[in-house]
Amino acid sequence: MTSLPQAKRFNWSNLGLRVASAAVMGPAVLVAAWFGGWPFLVLIAVGVALLSIEWGGMSAPRAPTRISGAVTVAVLAAVFLSYQGHDLLAWGAVVAGALAAALVARGVAERPADAAFGVAYIAPACVCLIWLRSTxxxxxxxxxxxxxxxxxxxxxxxxxxxxxxxxxxxxxxxxxxxxxxxxxxxxxxxxxxxxxxxxxxxxxxxxxxxxxxxxxxxxxxxxxxxxxxxxxxxxxxxxxxxxxxxxxxxxxxxxxxxxxxxxxxxxxxxxxxxxxxxxxxxxxxxx
The missing domain is CATH 1.10.357 (Tetracycline Repressor; domain 2)
Structure with a gap:
């Protein structure tokens, strides 16, 4: 019976950078989450924009800015609706935003399914996070x-x-x-x-x-x-x-x-x- 391949060795050269980054980001996230309110909303909104930019860069190399913009708008619409307590509307916005992102991608010769999945991938986590903190x-x-x-x-x-x-x-x-x-x-x-x-x-x-x-x-x-x-x-x-x-x-x-x-x-x-x-x-x- 053939044994499973062994894992590659971890690259320890950037461990210091990883620890330093975590030491800066971790406390900031915990403080914003603990106090909630607008600092928490701003943290999530900034995260949405950055995640959307990364998604556009990965999934739509020919038109990353347009796809990133479409995903950002779609996800932020759901986030703000959830923050206002309109949870059902927020989930509806996720579906509508995914469809809208797909249309934008089709208009710039990118894959509609990838743009729609970007919204479906990012938005549910953000909506759930807003709801969890509000309970x-x-x-x-x-x-x-x-x-x-x-x-x-x-x-x-x-x-x-x-x-x-x-x-x-x-x-x-x-x-x-x-x-x-x-x-x-x-x-x-x-x-x-x-x-x-x-x-x-x-x-x-x-x-x-x-x-x-x-x-x-x-x-x-x-x-x-x-x-x-x-x-x-x-x-x-x-x-x-x-x-x-x-x-x-x-x-x-x-x-x-x-x-x-x-x-x-x-x-x-x-x-x-x-x-x-x-x-x-x-x-x-x-x-």
Whole structure:
């Protein structure tokens, strides 16, 4: 029986840049998410514009500006509708925006399906993120989203680098391993449980710190596991997209990481799963 190919060695030369970039971006994202309001909206709007620019550059090399503009307008329309509490209209705007982007692409001799998919790829994550933060104790659910997603990424990198072993999906992502996959899932589940631990153990905390945040410990671990799995899936999906478009990175915005899409690929899947978990929690699951 032929053994699976071993993963390539990680390029450690840009590790310092990766850590520095994360140290700058991470706290800024957490602060904006915690306080919500217009800083959070501005953060998302800027992210939408940057992601749309990267998508246009990857998917529409003959007319990147027009496709980027069409995707940006379509996604921002859905984001602003969601921010105003018009969730059904926001999802309708996603569908209408995808169709409009396809028409723009057809008019400039680009592939309509790729332009439409750009809207369908970026918008749902943004709408779910806006909705998640707007729910009761949304700051905690959003914090949990980011911490679990980052834990999955860090755990996968650390365990995969230490243990190496067979590749997870060598055709599209030669550096990802099965050991990293399992390590990432374990770290994500652990982080989910840690966030719910104070309430599960009835540890008294100031109301300003954790005002009645109630989530069953096992439910929190299961959410962490599901969000971690979505993070891995999003990362692999973006690797497949880059292979399809023939690019190494989505861009060069973030030193050591590549483009913004390279940094949030897992988050874009994870936030949808977290939103589903939050909705289930509102219906009584996980208390």
């Amino acid at each position: 009761n104790q949304g700051e905690w659910w959003t914090l949990m989203l980011f911490l679990v997603t980052w834990s999955a990424d860090i755990g996968a990198f650390a365990v995969g680098s230490a243990l190496k072993g067979p590749k997870l999906w060598p055709r599209f992502s030669p550096n990802k391993t099965w050991s990293g996959f399992v390590g990432g899932l374990g770290c994500a589940a652990l982080m989910g449980a840690l966030i719910a631990l104070p309430s599960a153990l009835d540890i008294p905390l100031p109301q300003a710190v954790m005002p009645g945040f109630q989530l069953n410990l096992w439910a929190a671990a299961l959410i962490g596991l599901a969000v971690g799995l979505a993070t891995m899936a999003g990362d692999l999906w973006e690797s497949a997209l880059k292979r399809r478009f023939g690019v190494k990175d989505s861009g060069d915005l973030i030193p050591g990481h590549g483009g913004l899409l390279d940094r949030v690929d897992g988050l874009m899947f994870a936030v949808v799963v977290m939103a589903i978990a939050r909705l289930a929690n509102q219906w009584g699951w996980g208390h």
